[in-house]
Amino acid sequence: MPTVIVDDQEIEIGADERLNCIEAARRAGVEIPHYCWHPGLSVVASCRMCLIQAGTRNAETGEVSMIPKLVPGCQTPVKDGTVIVTDSEAVQESRARVEEALLIDHPIDCPICDKAGECLLQDYHFEHGQSERRADIHAFSSRRRDVGPTVTLFVDRCIMCTRCVRFTREVSGTAELMVSARGAKEEIDTFPGFPLDNKLAGNVVDLCPVGALGDKDFLYQQRVWFLKKTENVCGGCAAGCSIVTEHNQDTVYRLKPRENLHVNKWWMCDEGRYGWHHLHNETRIVEASHRDNEDPQAIEWADVLRRLPTDLTDAGRLGVAVSPMLTVEEAWMLCSVARTIDPDAYLAVGHVPSTGADESFPGGFTIRGEKAPNRIGVEMVLSMFGAVSEGGTVPAWNDLLEQVRAKTIQSAWVTAGYPTPERSWCDEATAATFEELSCLVVQDLFESPLSNRATWCLPAVGFAERSGTWVNCGHRAQTFEQAIRPPAGVWPEGRFFWNLLGREGLYDPESIRKQIAESSASFAVLSGEVPSIGLDLRLQQVAVT
Ligand code: SF4
Ligand code: SF4
Ligand code: FES
Structure with missing residues (x-):
């Protein structure tokens, strides 16, 4: 069996498995922070949050030779003898710099952001960021853009991971979302006259690692830390997508897809996603x-x-x-x-x-x-x-x-x-x-x-x-x-x-x-x-x- 060494811990992977460093590290119980990578989308390696040190151990001599630069874990495949280091000073320093760069222009409006409590920018900053801010604090903007009937975009919260763009190109095949402008001015937008309006659109909200994409149905309805999660199955059609029902005090607030590679992978359709409102419909038959x-x-x-x-x-x-x-x-x-x-x-x-x-x-x-x-x-x-x-x-x-x-x-x-x-x-x-x-x-x-x-x-x-x-x-x-x-x-x-x-x-x-x-x-x-x-x-x- 091919062996991978993650922070001095040896793990075996399947002979035919094609894993990147993030996936291999997970097997060893090590989480490599990442924004742009998602197992259901193509790899762009643009956010640099997953930078790690990688190298190879010689099977005969046991000698380890490391790549001199940090490499993106999402884009680096593992093979027999791959050595991954995720906790060195160089890796920690890199993560802190990425967090610092992301927060320079971020509105940090967590108190009014729906994503607070389940936001990777928050979580990673607490875990990997530095406690002091070096950049000048200037007035932040918090622009909201209506990108479709069910989804709204808080433009300035976006960290440009492009997960949402890739989803509409690779999974829904509708390609409504794009990156407009370039460099420091780049933003997510729709093509003129083509709103984000497809039967899988809600998945981009789940994919967004920060609070940039909001689900209009859920927006400001409930703080996520009040929600209880129950593993369910969608009853919307014969596909039977694996889902999580998020609820509080006998009221459902949202449904999210649950990973099941045998059924729905990471996705669900909007019909299923919003197909819970009938539960609280006042015209229900409630007595025998x-x-x-x-x-x-x-x-x-x-x-x-x-x-x-x-x-x-x-x-x-x-x-x-x-x-x-x-x-x-x-x-x-x-x-x-x-x-x-x-x-x-x-x-x-x-x-x-x-x-x-x-x-x-x-x-x-x-x-x-x-x-x-x-x-x-x-x-x-x-x-x-x-x-x-x-x-x-x-x-x-x-x-x-x-x-x-x-x-x-x-x-x-x-x-x-x-x-x-x-x-x-x-x-x-x-x-x-x-x-x-x-x-x-x-x-x-x-x-x-x-x-x-x-x-x-x-x-x-x-x-x-x-x-x-x-x-x-x-x-x-x-x-x-x-x-x-x-x-x-x-x-x-x-x-x-x-x-x-x-x-x-x-x-x-x-x-x-x-x-x-x-x-x-x-x-x-x-x-x-x-x-x-x-x-x-x-x-x-x-x-x-
Ligand atoms: S809106 Fe969200 S998913 Fe889309 S690029 Fe920005 S951060 Fe990524
Ligand atoms: S999420 Fe959509 S595709 Fe999946 S079971 Fe529900 S209705 Fe069917
Ligand atoms: S997750 Fe690897 S570069 Fe973004």
């Missing part, structure tokens, strides 16, 4: 209700638990739409409850929203046309319950509608939870199909023509309010935890199904996951701990068979 005659009446959850199974049993054959917004655990519990109520219950995947074709970008990122995070997971669960047609496919929403029209089922339980308050997922004509059923249960986030016809209308929860497992379009299973509590009075589906199954205590998705893994080879790998990057269920199945 039951309709005896005309008017629905609010009903306590304890009464729902007691009366709903009997109602469905009395109504005749049951059809269930298992929403692709539910987790694997919730879907499994719903199917279990349904088959307890009616052993002959017809199970189908619920409505799967779609906007058509997938959309891919030059950097390899793809937004899926299928706007549901767990169709595959739900299909796998339904297969476990034998819900497979003669053709080998799992019944879909349209098949359930056919069953209703053919009157082969007399009651229906439709789980939904689609995050689109502005447009209902179910139109009047479709909803009218269910009119003659003896009993209709609808579990949803927002009112719809279908929920308006429901005998039982129950609230649902959004992605940040549930925990469990989703299986994305690449068959990767990712588990995640609940980030915030739903509005008062709303029971997450998991809690409701758990109670319907008569389980004791609080809903525990892990115990359900283990039970599923024990009874299905497809999910067997979920019996153990699921890493934060998830597990490819197809690979695991191949390994098992």
Whole structure:
């Protein structure tokens, strides 16, 4: 194995690995400060913050010969025998000089800067800068430039790392951003008439190491040190991007992508990024209700638990739409409850929203046309319950509608939870199909023509309010935890199904996951701990068979 020596510490790297000094040093637990380098972008080596000393150790004699000058760690690849020195006086002096140069014209308006608390300029200055300022202090400007509908640029905070420019050229492929002028006068700008307006634009804010690029949606909403972070999965489409939900006091403030080289690398799309506002929409269904005659009446959850199974049993054959917004655990519990109520219950995947074709970008990122995070997971669960047609496919929403029209089922339980308050997922004509059923249960986030016809209308929860497992379009299973509590009075589906199954205590998705893994080879790998990057269920199945 090739060996690299980082500050006298030997580490082994893979024979085929192509690492630079920053990446190799990380393996040794040493962080080399850097601004312009990012693993998802080309290397420009312009900021000089990562300067280190490097050399080679002769494999036979053990003699070390060092390059006489400091070298940029981001641009220097390592190989067997590479020696990296990150803590010498020369390196520390270089870092202090870079920090000093960057702060000469920086407005240092940290008290009003959104980035304060997570700013690399702050962090590196505290760690590597000098305590005294040698340059004259002059009046700083703090100009703000509107670069696009979602992003604003604080021009004078920019340290010209060009990460944002490279992102729009290499990843989104839209190239709206550029460097205008040169030398001390250079600035980030857009081309006239071409604002920063692409479906991945928000990523430039995450990339910006300082507070130069601000997200208009988050600007001045919350100090970052108040935010709690929960690892989640985006429910915006079948890609299932790994994300972090940042929240405080049961309110979500922003979503950020979480590195997952198997799914989204370092990015997420704006639709997903801003796709949390529905959680706090005031028109959400927040109480369970039951309709005896005309008017629905609010009903306590304890009464729902007691009366709903009997109602469905009395109504005749049951059809269930298992929403692709539910987790694997919730879907499994719903199917279990349904088959307890009616052993002959017809199970189908619920409505799967779609906007058509997938959309891919030059950097390899793809937004899926299928706007549901767990169709595959739900299909796998339904297969476990034998819900497979003669053709080998799992019944879909349209098949359930056919069953209703053919009157082969007399009651229906439709789980939904689609995050689109502005447009209902179910139109009047479709909803009218269910009119003659003896009993209709609808579990949803927002009112719809279908929920308006429901005998039982129950609230649902959004992605940040549930925990469990989703299986994305690449068959990767990712588990995640609940980030915030739903509005008062709303029971997450998991809690409701758990109670319907008569389980004791609080809903525990892990115990359900283990039970599923024990009874299905497809999910067997979920019996153990699921890493934060998830597990490819197809690979695991191949390994098992
Ligand atoms: S705006 Fe931010 S990301 Fe863009 S060049 Fe300036 S510091 Fe770098
Ligand atoms: S591509 Fe899909 S999963 Fe990823 S952030 Fe966008 S909506 Fe969410
Ligand atoms: S990170 Fe290496 S020069 Fe900027």
